[in-house]
Amino acid sequence: MSPTKTAPYIRIDAVSRQYGQVRALHDLSIDIDKHEFIAILGPSGSGKSTLLRLIAGLDRPSSGKIFIKGEDVTNLPPHKRGIGMVFQEFLLFPHRTVRENLAFPLRMTRETPEKIVERLEWAEGILSLGGLMDRYPNQLSGGQQQRVALGRGLVANPTLLLLDEPLANLDRELRQEMEVEIRRYQKQLGIPFIYVTHNQEEALSMSDRVAVIHKGRLEALGERQAIYDHPTTPFVARFVGRSTRFDGVFDRSSGNITIKAHDYTFAHQPVDGMGADGRVDVFVKNERFELSPWTEKSTGIPCSVADVVLRGPFVEYILETANKTRIIAVQPKRKDHLSIGDRVSLSWDPAQCHVFAAEG
Numbered sequence: 001m002s003p004t005k006t007a008p009y010i011r012i013d014a015v016s017r018q019y020g021q022v023r024a025l026h027d028l029s030i031d032i033d034k035h036e037f038i039a040i041l042g043p044s045g046s047g048k049s050t051l052l053r054l055i056a057g058l059d060r061p062s063s064g065k066i067f068i069k070g071e072d073v074t075n076l077p078p079h080k081r082g083i084g085m086v087f088q089e090f091l092l093f094p095h096r097t098v099r100e101n102l103a104f105p106l107r108m109t110r111e112t113p114e115k116i117v118e119r120l121e122w123a124e125g126i127l128s129l130g131g132l133m134d135r136y137p138n139q140l141s142g143g144q145q146q147r148v149a150l151g152r153g154l155v156a157n158p159t160l161l162l163l164d165e166p167l168a169n170l171d172r173e174l175r176q177e178m179e180v181e182i183r184r185y186q187k188q189l190g191i192p193f194i195y196v197t198h199n200q201e202e203a204l205s206m207s208d209r210v211a212v213i214h215k216g217r218l219e220a221l222g223e224r225q226a227i228y229d230h231p232t233t234p235f236v237a238r239f240v241g242r243s244t245r246f247d248g249v250f251d252r253s254s255g256n257i258t259i260k261a262h263d264y265t266f267a268h269q270p271v272d273g274m275g276a277d278g279r280v281d282v283f284v285k286n287e288r289f290e291l292s293p294w295t296e297k298s299t300g301i302p303c304s305v306a307d308v309v310l311r312g313p314f315v316e317y318i319l320e321t322a323n324k325t326r327i328i329a330v331q332p333k334r335k336d337h338l339s340i341g342d343r344v345s346l347s348w349d350p351a352q353c354h355v356f357a358a359e360g
């Protein structure tokens with residue numbers, strides 16, 4: 001594809017990267033708009049960091065091209081791409097002050113002393129670093145260090161910012177605070193942030209769109225809510241959100257799916273790609289299960305409550321079926337929550353589950 005006047009801000013065009021026998025990325029294409037926050041989500045080894053390194057210019061694709069603002073940058077060195085980076089491995093220099101850390105990228109591009117002062121003032125203001133500029137990294141909290149690392153990525157006024165798991169070492173509370181802050185900076189600055197993570201909560205909380213990568217391929221790309229609510233492949237159904245998978249069989253004559261192991265049946269449309277035997281994989285998000293006290297009229301899966309785990313505003317019920325399968329159902333916390341030993345009927349709204357032709 002050649003760049004045109006209406007080219008997207010960033011175009012990753014059919015990029016592959018082969019390391020010897022390992023195909024780290026395979027024919028991957030993504031267009032990114034100027035104001036977008038994109039999360040690259042995938043399990044360990046799926047190719048996320050490889051993609052980021054190719055965009056940064058720290059590595060070259062085996063085939064395919066990368067365009068920024070319509071310009072082919074595939075063969076440009078990193079410092080000519082105008083990209084900011086916040087990578088886990090590029091930690092702050094411990095023996096330099098915040099000011100010196102922030103000035104580093106500006107010195108690398110040989111900015112004038114006046115320009116450096118101007119940009120440091122900008123970073124100090126936007127990242128609320130007032131009073132911290134002459135401290136050393138070990139005199140800062142984790143969140144403050146993270147803001148300085150962000151500042152170092154942003155200080156040279158980049159056309160886009162790449163972030164590789166920058167919050168991985170922070171505790172949960174601080175991570176959640178930083179997620180909100182990072183998203184705010186992105187919206188304020190109006191440049192794209194490309195954020196690599198294997199943490200789906202992080203991806204869903206910050207981004208506009210999520211690209212799910214699996215074994216070097218783009219498995220799904222879409223708005224975060226759509227990726228969560230309407231997974232288009234079994235991998236996405238398994239990987240995004242916490243789900244339970246059931247083996248089911250679609251019966252063409254009745255239009256029902258039966259979960260054989262639990263003798264539970266619900267109506268469903270025919271499923272694309274299903275074999276003659278009608279075998280399907282049914283995924284239900286753990287928070288989408290419906291629970292009601294068991295009565296003689298119940299039609300759901302009979303379960304008993306084996307354990308109750310309180311998780312803030314939610315309750316996680318560990319349920320046990322008649323054949324001793326354990327299923328986790330997450331429900332909002334209520335005063336009259338269920339107790340260990342209670343008998344319940346487990347079911348789901350057919351519109352709330354995801355069904356695919358059985359794999360393998």
Ligand SMILES: Nc1ncnc2c1ncn2[C@@H]1O[C@H](COP(=O)(O)OP(=O)(O)OP(=O)(O)O)[C@@H](O)[C@H]1O
Pocket residue numbers: 019022023024042043044045046047048049050051198
């Ligand atoms: N320089 C290299 N030489 C050989 N193989 C490599 C090299 N870099 C990455 N790989 C391989 O390419 C694949 C993708 O690696 P990559 O680091 O991009 O994954 P990732 O999704 O970022 O994983 P993680 O979340 O663990 O960082 C892996 O199988 C990895 O072992």
